[in-house]
Amino acid sequence: MSKKSILIVDDSLTVRQQVSVTLKSAGYQTVEACDGQQGVDALRGHAEIAMVLCDLRMPCMNGLEFLDTIRGDAAGPPVPVVMLTTDGSPDLIARAKRAGAKGWIVKPFQTELLLAAVRRIAGEPG
Amino acid sequence: MPGDSNEARLAETLAQCTAELLAELGVQFERLTGVRQPPPTGEIIAAFGGFGNDELWGSFTLLGPSKVFARLHPLPPTMPQRDLTDWACELVNQSVGRFHNRLLAYGVKLAPGVPQSALAEELRLASSLRPSRIPISFAIDGMVLEGWLELEIAPSFRLAESPLDEEAAALKEGSMVLF
Numbered sequence: 563m564s565k566k567s568i569l570i571v572d573d574s575l576t577v578r579q580q581v582s583v584t585l586k587s588a589g590y591q592t593v594e595a596c597d598g599q600q601g602v603d604a605l606r607g608h609a610e611i612a613m614v615l616c617d618l619r620m621p622c623m624n625g626l627e628f629l630d631t632i633r634g635d636a637a638g639p640p641v642p643v644v645m646l647t648t649d650g651s652p653d654l655i656a657r658a659k660r661a662g663a664k665g666w667i668v669k670p671f672q673t674e675l676l677l678a679a680v681r682r683i684a685g686e687p688g
Numbered sequence: 689m690p691g692d693s694n695e696a697r698l699a700e701t702l703a704q705c706t707a708e709l710l711a712e713l714g715v716q717f718e719r720l721t722g723v724r725q726p727p728p729t730g731e732i733i734a735a736f737g738g739f740g741n742d743e744l745w746g747s748f749t750l751l752g753p754s755k756v757f758a759r760l761h762p763l764p765p766t767m768p769q770r771d772l773t774d775w776a777c778e779l780v781n782q783s784v785g786r787f788h789n790r791l792l793a794y795g796v797k798l799a800p801g802v803p804q805s806a807l808a809e810e811l812r813l814a815s816s817l818r819p820s821r822i823p824i825s826f827a828i829d830g831m832v833l834e835g836w837l838e839l840e841i842a843p844s845f846r847l848a849e850s851p852l853d854e855e856a857a858a859l860k861e862g863s864m865v866l867f
Contacts, residue, residue: 573802574781575774579763619781619802644866648785649800650858651792655865665866668789668859669782670712675864682866 566688567591567610568680571601571628572617572646577669581615581646581676588677589687598623602631611641613684615667615676618647618654626654629661642683646671694847698791699822699837702748705786706824706835708861709779713760720825720832728753728832731769732811735776737784737803743845744796748784748824749836750776751813756831769807777803782861783835789858793851 568590570581575596582592593608595601597620605611614632618625625645633640644665645658655666664683667676703719710717728751736749757772758765760779765771780803788798813821813836824835851857859865 574778575771576762576778583763619800621802648782648789648861650789650860650863651797652856652858655859659867663867665864666859667864668861669785670709670862671864672862675862679864679866 564610564688565589565591566612566684566686567593567608568684569593569595569601569604569608569611569614569641571595571598571604571614571620571625573597573620574617577617577646581671584673584676585680588680590680590684597621598625598628598631601628602635605632605641606635613680614641614643615646615680616643618645618649626658626661629658629663633662644679644683646676694841694845695820695822695839697847698744698839699824701790702783702787702837703824703835705790706783706826708786709782710760710826710828712862713762715760715828717833718827720823720827727810727812728834729810730754731807731809733757733773733776733805733807734811734813735773735780735803735805737777737780738801739784739788739798741796741798743842744798744839746837746839748780748787749813749838750780750783750833751811751836752833753831754807756828756833759829759831760833773805773807777805786861789861793853793857794848795852795856796847 578594595604599622616625642664646667650668731754734751738747822837826833
Protein backbone atom coordinates (compact mmCIF):
# COMPACT_ATOMS: atom_id res chain seq x y z
CA MET A 563 0.00 0.00 0.00
CA SER A 564 1.38 3.43 -0.89
CA LYS A 565 2.09 6.01 1.79
CA LYS A 566 -0.33 8.89 2.30
CA SER A 567 0.63 12.19 0.67
CA ILE A 568 0.39 15.55 2.41
CA LEU A 569 0.38 18.75 0.34
CA ILE A 570 2.41 21.62 1.85
CA VAL A 571 1.45 25.05 0.51
CA ASP A 572 3.79 27.83 1.69
CA ASP A 573 5.75 30.57 -0.06
CA SER A 574 8.71 29.93 2.28
CA LEU A 575 11.01 27.26 0.94
CA THR A 576 12.47 26.84 4.42
CA VAL A 577 9.08 26.17 5.99
CA ARG A 578 8.19 23.70 3.21
CA GLN A 579 11.49 21.91 3.83
CA GLN A 580 10.99 21.87 7.62
CA VAL A 581 7.46 20.49 7.34
CA SER A 582 8.46 17.99 4.65
CA VAL A 583 11.38 16.64 6.70
CA THR A 584 9.08 16.28 9.72
CA LEU A 585 6.36 14.45 7.76
CA LYS A 586 8.77 12.19 5.85
CA SER A 587 10.43 11.18 9.13
CA ALA A 588 6.99 10.01 10.29
CA GLY A 589 6.43 7.97 7.11
CA TYR A 590 4.31 10.33 4.97
CA GLN A 591 4.99 11.42 1.40
CA THR A 592 4.87 15.12 0.61
CA VAL A 593 3.97 17.34 -2.32
CA GLU A 594 4.98 21.03 -2.23
CA ALA A 595 3.45 24.19 -3.67
CA CYS A 596 4.68 27.75 -3.21
CA ASP A 597 1.35 29.59 -3.37
CA GLY A 598 -2.38 28.96 -3.35
CA GLN A 599 -2.70 28.67 -7.11
CA GLN A 600 0.07 26.06 -7.28
CA GLY A 601 -1.68 24.33 -4.39
CA VAL A 602 -4.94 24.15 -6.35
CA ASP A 603 -3.04 22.78 -9.37
CA ALA A 604 -1.30 20.19 -7.18
CA LEU A 605 -4.61 19.01 -5.75
CA ARG A 606 -6.09 18.68 -9.24
CA GLY A 607 -3.04 16.66 -10.35
CA HIS A 608 -2.57 14.44 -7.30
CA ALA A 609 -5.71 12.55 -6.35
CA GLU A 610 -3.75 10.69 -3.67
CA ILE A 611 -3.32 13.78 -1.45
CA ALA A 612 -4.90 13.03 1.92
CA MET A 613 -4.52 16.42 3.61
CA VAL A 614 -3.20 19.96 3.05
CA LEU A 615 -1.10 22.17 5.32
CA CYS A 616 -1.53 25.71 4.02
CA ASP A 617 0.05 29.08 4.82
CA LEU A 618 -2.16 32.17 5.00
CA ARG A 619 -0.21 35.03 3.39
CA MET A 620 1.21 34.10 0.01
CA PRO A 621 1.53 35.81 -3.36
CA CYS A 622 -0.88 34.94 -6.23
CA MET A 623 -3.50 33.26 -4.04
CA ASN A 624 -3.63 33.41 -0.25
CA GLY A 625 -4.70 30.62 2.08
CA LEU A 626 -8.31 31.76 2.50
CA GLU A 627 -8.73 32.11 -1.28
CA PHE A 628 -7.23 28.62 -1.60
CA LEU A 629 -9.86 27.27 0.82
CA ASP A 630 -12.68 28.92 -1.11
CA THR A 631 -11.34 27.64 -4.44
CA ILE A 632 -10.95 24.00 -3.45
CA ARG A 633 -14.35 23.97 -1.77
CA GLY A 634 -15.86 25.13 -5.04
CA ASP A 635 -13.81 22.52 -6.95
CA ALA A 636 -14.61 19.45 -4.92
CA ALA A 637 -16.91 16.89 -6.49
CA GLY A 638 -16.91 14.81 -3.31
CA PRO A 639 -15.77 15.71 0.20
CA PRO A 640 -12.96 18.28 -0.08
CA VAL A 641 -9.46 17.31 1.07
CA PRO A 642 -9.04 18.45 4.70
CA VAL A 643 -6.95 21.59 5.17
CA VAL A 644 -5.12 22.81 8.28
CA MET A 645 -3.78 26.35 8.16
CA LEU A 646 -0.11 26.83 9.19
CA THR A 647 0.68 30.52 9.63
CA THR A 648 2.31 33.14 11.86
CA ASP A 649 -1.09 34.81 12.32
CA GLY A 650 -3.12 33.88 15.40
CA SER A 651 -6.04 36.28 14.86
CA PRO A 652 -9.30 34.88 16.29
CA ASP A 653 -11.35 36.46 13.51
CA LEU A 654 -9.22 34.86 10.78
CA ILE A 655 -9.36 31.50 12.56
CA ALA A 656 -13.16 31.78 12.65
CA ARG A 657 -13.22 32.77 8.97
CA ALA A 658 -11.06 29.78 8.02
CA LYS A 659 -13.33 27.48 10.01
CA ARG A 660 -16.37 28.84 8.17
CA ALA A 661 -14.53 28.25 4.88
CA GLY A 662 -14.06 24.60 5.76
CA ALA A 663 -10.59 24.44 7.36
CA LYS A 664 -10.09 21.62 9.85
CA GLY A 665 -7.56 23.38 12.06
CA TRP A 666 -5.10 26.21 12.63
CA ILE A 667 -1.46 26.01 13.74
CA VAL A 668 0.58 29.10 14.59
CA LYS A 669 4.22 29.07 13.41
CA PRO A 670 6.79 28.16 14.43
CA PHE A 671 5.20 24.73 14.69
CA GLN A 672 5.99 22.13 17.33
CA THR A 673 6.89 18.85 15.67
CA GLU A 674 4.76 16.64 17.92
CA LEU A 675 1.69 18.87 17.61
CA LEU A 676 2.00 18.98 13.83
CA LEU A 677 2.31 15.21 13.61
CA ALA A 678 -0.61 14.74 16.00
CA ALA A 679 -2.78 16.91 13.77
CA VAL A 680 -1.74 15.06 10.63
CA ARG A 681 -2.30 11.62 12.20
CA ARG A 682 -5.72 12.66 13.49
CA ILE A 683 -6.90 14.17 10.21
CA ALA A 684 -5.11 12.14 7.53
CA GLY A 685 -4.67 8.92 9.52
CA GLU A 686 -1.52 6.87 9.87
CA PRO A 687 0.93 7.15 6.96
CA GLY A 688 0.02 3.74 5.51
CA MET B 689 6.73 50.10 29.44
CA PRO B 690 3.42 51.85 30.33
CA GLY B 691 3.96 55.59 30.17
CA ASP B 692 6.62 55.38 27.45
CA SER B 693 5.84 56.79 24.05
CA ASN B 694 3.80 54.77 21.57
CA GLU B 695 6.89 54.48 19.43
CA ALA B 696 9.12 53.18 22.23
CA ARG B 697 6.53 50.67 23.40
CA LEU B 698 5.93 49.36 19.89
CA ALA B 699 9.68 49.02 19.32
CA GLU B 700 10.11 47.18 22.61
CA THR B 701 7.26 44.83 21.72
CA LEU B 702 8.85 43.99 18.37
CA ALA B 703 12.26 43.56 20.01
CA GLN B 704 10.77 41.09 22.49
CA CYS B 705 9.08 39.21 19.65
CA THR B 706 12.36 38.89 17.74
CA ALA B 707 14.23 37.86 20.90
CA GLU B 708 11.63 35.14 21.59
CA LEU B 709 12.07 33.85 18.07
CA LEU B 710 15.87 33.75 18.38
CA ALA B 711 15.56 31.94 21.71
CA GLU B 712 13.28 29.32 20.15
CA LEU B 713 15.87 28.79 17.41
CA GLY B 714 18.26 27.76 20.16
CA VAL B 715 21.00 30.35 19.63
CA GLN B 716 22.84 32.38 22.24
CA PHE B 717 22.33 36.07 21.56
CA GLU B 718 22.67 39.45 23.17
CA ARG B 719 20.50 42.47 22.52
CA LEU B 720 22.54 45.42 21.28
CA THR B 721 21.51 48.90 22.18
CA GLY B 722 22.53 52.37 21.18
CA VAL B 723 25.81 52.28 19.32
CA ARG B 724 25.64 51.59 15.60
CA GLN B 725 27.87 48.67 14.68
CA PRO B 726 30.37 48.90 11.82
CA PRO B 727 28.67 47.84 8.56
CA PRO B 728 29.05 44.13 7.83
CA THR B 729 31.37 43.07 5.04
CA GLY B 730 31.22 40.20 2.56
CA GLU B 731 27.97 38.66 1.37
CA ILE B 732 25.08 40.51 3.00
CA ILE B 733 21.38 39.63 3.15
CA ALA B 734 18.59 42.06 3.94
CA ALA B 735 14.96 41.03 4.33
CA PHE B 736 12.13 43.46 4.89
CA GLY B 737 8.42 43.25 5.50
CA GLY B 738 5.79 45.95 5.73
CA PHE B 739 2.68 46.21 7.88
CA GLY B 740 0.03 48.74 8.59
CA ASN B 741 -3.46 49.99 9.21
CA ASP B 742 -5.10 53.40 8.97
CA GLU B 743 -3.17 54.86 11.93
CA LEU B 744 0.06 52.92 12.15
CA TRP B 745 2.31 51.67 9.38
CA GLY B 746 5.91 50.82 8.77
CA SER B 747 8.35 48.02 8.11
CA PHE B 748 10.85 45.76 9.78
CA THR B 749 14.20 44.98 8.19
CA LEU B 750 16.73 42.37 9.23
CA LEU B 751 20.21 42.78 7.77
CA GLY B 752 23.39 40.83 8.35
CA PRO B 753 26.12 38.70 6.86
CA SER B 754 24.80 35.56 5.19
CA LYS B 755 26.71 33.60 7.86
CA VAL B 756 24.44 34.90 10.60
CA PHE B 757 21.37 33.69 8.70
CA ALA B 758 23.13 30.34 8.14
CA ARG B 759 23.71 30.13 11.92
CA LEU B 760 19.97 30.62 12.48
CA HIS B 761 18.80 28.28 9.71
CA PRO B 762 16.96 25.22 11.07
CA LEU B 763 18.19 22.80 8.38
CA PRO B 764 21.48 22.29 6.53
CA PRO B 765 21.13 24.65 3.53
CA THR B 766 21.35 22.80 0.21
CA MET B 767 21.64 25.88 -2.04
CA PRO B 768 22.96 28.50 0.39
CA GLN B 769 22.07 31.77 -1.36
CA ARG B 770 18.52 30.69 -2.27
CA ASP B 771 17.89 29.03 1.09
CA LEU B 772 19.31 31.85 3.20
CA THR B 773 17.48 34.68 1.47
CA ASP B 774 14.26 32.70 1.82
CA TRP B 775 15.01 32.06 5.49
CA ALA B 776 15.73 35.75 6.10
CA CYS B 777 12.24 36.52 4.77
CA GLU B 778 10.72 33.91 7.07
CA LEU B 779 12.52 35.40 10.09
CA VAL B 780 11.00 38.79 9.26
CA ASN B 781 7.64 37.11 8.66
CA GLN B 782 7.69 35.37 12.04
CA SER B 783 8.92 38.48 13.91
CA VAL B 784 6.26 40.70 12.36
CA GLY B 785 3.69 37.94 12.82
CA ARG B 786 4.36 37.84 16.57
CA PHE B 787 4.26 41.64 16.70
CA HIS B 788 0.87 41.56 14.98
CA ASN B 789 -0.35 38.84 17.38
CA ARG B 790 0.78 40.76 20.49
CA LEU B 791 -0.92 43.95 19.38
CA LEU B 792 -4.29 42.26 18.82
CA ALA B 793 -4.93 42.18 22.57
CA TYR B 794 -4.44 45.98 22.60
CA GLY B 795 -7.08 46.38 19.92
CA VAL B 796 -4.52 47.07 17.19
CA LYS B 797 -4.96 45.11 13.96
CA LEU B 798 -2.07 45.26 11.51
CA ALA B 799 -2.02 43.84 8.02
CA PRO B 800 1.43 42.30 7.51
CA GLY B 801 2.74 42.03 3.95
CA VAL B 802 4.77 39.28 2.28
CA PRO B 803 8.48 39.94 3.05
CA GLN B 804 11.10 40.39 0.35
CA SER B 805 14.87 40.01 0.48
CA ALA B 806 18.03 41.22 -1.23
CA LEU B 807 21.52 39.74 -1.44
CA ALA B 808 24.54 41.92 -2.12
CA GLU B 809 28.30 42.15 -1.68
CA GLU B 810 27.92 45.45 0.14
CA LEU B 811 24.61 46.55 1.62
CA ARG B 812 23.77 49.07 4.29
CA LEU B 813 20.73 51.07 5.22
CA ALA B 814 20.87 54.76 4.45
CA SER B 815 18.52 57.53 5.49
CA SER B 816 14.90 56.71 6.15
CA LEU B 817 11.87 58.13 4.38
CA ARG B 818 9.84 57.62 7.54
CA PRO B 819 9.90 59.86 10.60
CA SER B 820 11.46 57.26 12.85
CA ARG B 821 13.82 54.34 12.53
CA ILE B 822 14.58 52.36 15.63
CA PRO B 823 17.45 49.87 15.85
CA ILE B 824 16.63 46.40 17.21
CA SER B 825 19.88 44.50 16.86
CA PHE B 826 21.43 41.37 18.28
CA ALA B 827 24.92 39.88 18.63
CA ILE B 828 25.00 36.20 17.66
CA ASP B 829 28.24 34.21 17.78
CA GLY B 830 30.37 37.31 17.21
CA MET B 831 28.20 38.48 14.30
CA VAL B 832 25.59 41.23 14.26
CA LEU B 833 22.01 40.79 13.10
CA GLU B 834 20.80 44.34 12.54
CA GLY B 835 17.13 45.00 12.86
CA TRP B 836 15.43 48.26 11.94
CA LEU B 837 11.87 49.17 12.72
CA GLU B 838 10.50 52.07 10.71
CA LEU B 839 7.26 53.57 11.92
CA GLU B 840 4.80 56.22 10.96
CA ILE B 841 2.10 56.89 13.53
CA ALA B 842 -0.98 59.03 13.00
CA PRO B 843 -1.61 61.66 15.73
CA SER B 844 -4.88 59.89 16.57
CA PHE B 845 -3.15 56.61 17.46
CA ARG B 846 -2.91 55.64 21.14
CA LEU B 847 -1.58 52.29 22.32
CA ALA B 848 -3.58 51.20 25.37
CA GLU B 849 -1.64 50.94 28.62
CA SER B 850 -2.69 47.32 29.08
CA PRO B 851 -4.46 44.62 27.05
CA LEU B 852 -8.08 45.62 26.38
CA ASP B 853 -9.67 42.34 25.55
CA GLU B 854 -8.31 38.91 26.42
CA GLU B 855 -10.75 37.33 23.95
CA ALA B 856 -9.15 39.35 21.17
CA ALA B 857 -5.75 37.87 22.04
CA ALA B 858 -4.17 35.76 19.34
CA LEU B 859 -3.60 32.03 19.42
CA LYS B 860 -0.05 31.74 20.72
CA GLU B 861 2.92 30.76 18.55
CA GLY B 862 3.48 27.00 18.50
CA SER B 863 -0.10 26.22 19.52
CA MET B 864 -2.86 24.55 17.54
CA VAL B 865 -6.62 24.34 17.39
CA LEU B 866 -8.53 21.65 15.49
CA PHE B 867 -12.18 22.08 14.46
